[in-house]
Amino acid sequence: MILLVETNWSHVWMVTLMGFLLVVVLLVLLIYMLKLFGMIMRPRVKVEKPHEVHEAVGAPRSENSEHITLTGNATAAIAMALHLYYNGLHDEEPTKITIKKVERKYSPWNSKLYGINNLHR
8 A cells, every 4th residue: 555655646647648659659650651561562564444345246336426236246145145144054953962871891090999098918
């Protein structure tokens, strides 16, 4: 109890506040360092913009038009891809589960006879 009375509380609060501020400042510095490393390590390769859809299907697009005109071949290819995606991926699986017991031949690797606790020979 005497130690509690002799404590200089102004120093205790100052040390506590300094410790708290030190932790906060270091966390903020760490955040900025990680952002800086992220900018340094970012690849500097220029990525080409992907071609627009009208070039992929082969239909010319006028500058004034907002609609894309598809050819018959492009429409058939899209329809076939959608059909295969939605209908062709699912196989009919049997819902009956069977568990077959498999008998294994004797193997000295799984024998309890040669266990570590068997010290009698």
